[in-house]
Amino acid sequence: MSDIIDGRAMARALSERTAQAVAMLKAEGIDPTLAVVLVGGDPASDIYVRRKISECRKVGMGSIERRMAADCGEQALLDMIDTLNADPAVHGILVQLPLPPGIDAGRVLDRIAPAKDVDGFHPVNVGRLSTGSQGLVPCTPLGIMMLLDSVIDDYRGLNVVVIGKSNIVGKPVAMLLLEREATVTVTHIETRNLPDIARAADVIVAAAGAPHLVRGYWVKPGAVIIDVGITRVVDHDGASRIVGDCATHELDHAKAVTPVPGGVGPMTIACLLSNTVLAAQRSMA
Numbered sequence: 001m002s003d004i005i006d007g008r009a010m011a012r013a014l015s016e017r018t019a020q021a022v023a024m025l026k027a028e029g030i031d032p033t034l035a036v037v038l039v040g041g042d043p044a045s046d047i048y049v050r051r052k053i054s055e056c057r058k059v060g061m062g063s064i065e066r067r068m069a070a071d072c073g074e075q076a077l078l079d080m081i082d083t084l085n086a087d088p089a090v091h092g093i094l095v096q097l098p099l100p101p102g103i104d105a106g107r108v109l110d111r112i113a114p115a116k117d118v119d120g121f122h123p124v125n126v127g128r129l130s131t132g133s134q135g136l137v138p139c140t141p142l143g144i145m146m147l148l149d150s151v152i153d154d155y156r157g158l159n160v161v162v163i164g165k166s167n168i169v170g171k172p173v174a175m176l177l178l179e180r181e182a183t184v185t186v187t188h189i190e191t192r193n194l195p196d197i198a199r200a201a202d203v204i205v206a207a208a209g210a211p212h213l214v215r216g217y218w219v220k221p222g223a224v225i226i227d228v229g230i231t232r233v234v235d236h237d238g239a240s241r242i243v244g245d246c247a248t249h250e251l252d253h254a255k256a257v258t259p260v261p262g263g264v265g266p267m268t269i270a271c272l273l274s275n276t277v278l279a280a281q282r283s284m285a
């Protein structure tokens with residue numbers, strides 16, 4: 001039977017440490033504050049934004065919520081970001097993704113001041129991550145590394161297969177793993193013989209957004225499996241539930257797996273708060 005890596009418990013522990021760091025900053029006269037921008041009315045994004053604001057409150061962090069209509073226009077959004085960039089009371093800025101059609105996400109993310117880019121998506125932070133220098137690291141990959149650290153001491157020479165080459169998860173997590181001297185293979189939609197490649201892995205990070213893509217026979221005994229997928233499916237009886245990228249019920253021979261829900265997802269928001277504390281601490285310097 002494989003171990004289940006409890007993302008909820010780890011996120012709670014991280015948030016407790018963040019709450020302590022927030023209290024220390026406040027004692028020094030800094031009130032760490034996160035600005036969250038939501039454009040349009042995507043229901044899932046609305047839930048994530050509410051959760052981010054409520055988690056800020058729980059750790060004693062300040063938050064600013066800015067909601068804009070889907071048709072607000074790119075320039076209005078860029079102006080909003082300029083205002084938040086210039087506000088010394090704001091330490092972290094996040095624009096919830098995806099953005100509505102007609103708004104260029106690249107231009108929007110480029111506009112956020114790198115020192116306040118707590119999502120770590122700005123090209124300056126992407127560059128810092130790829131050169132192993134100090135920047136802000138994207139939240140989901142940061143959370144994945146913390147989950148992996150709970151079961152792996154030494155990554156040197158381990159074969160890691162990352163499934164999915166997104167800018168938010170696949171590419172940055174590959175960079176973090178390379179930094180630890182793992183041997184990293186990033187696969188994507190055009191990759192041939194994916195099951196064979198996966199079967200050679202000591203660690204699989206499945207971030208394809210394809211429900212139950214990773215089957216039991218893809219996984220070698222003792223491998224560690226990180227499931228990043230979150231897809232809502234509707235059962236025969238009409239009830240909806242969330243499933244990951246891995247057929248977890250076939251993975252008893254793995255060493256450890258992350259559940260969906262309750263694995264990587266909760267770490268994303270906890271890491272967002274810890275990145276905001278980091279940005280606030282750096283702003284003091």
Ligand SMILES: Nc1nc2c(c(=O)[nH]1)N[C@@H](CN(C=O)c1ccc(C(=O)N[C@@H](CCC(=O)O)C(=O)O)cc1)CN2
Nearest residue numbers: 048094095096097098119139261262263264265266268
């Ligand atoms: N600007 C950003 N946009 C998006 C990001 C991001 O990191 N920055 N990531 C995702 C959405 N996301 C946070 O924004 C996010 C997704 C899922 C979860 C989560 O806790 N999921 C739960 C299950 C879902 C549920 O119960 O509704 C879990 O896995 O246990 C948190 C945050 C895209 N956009």
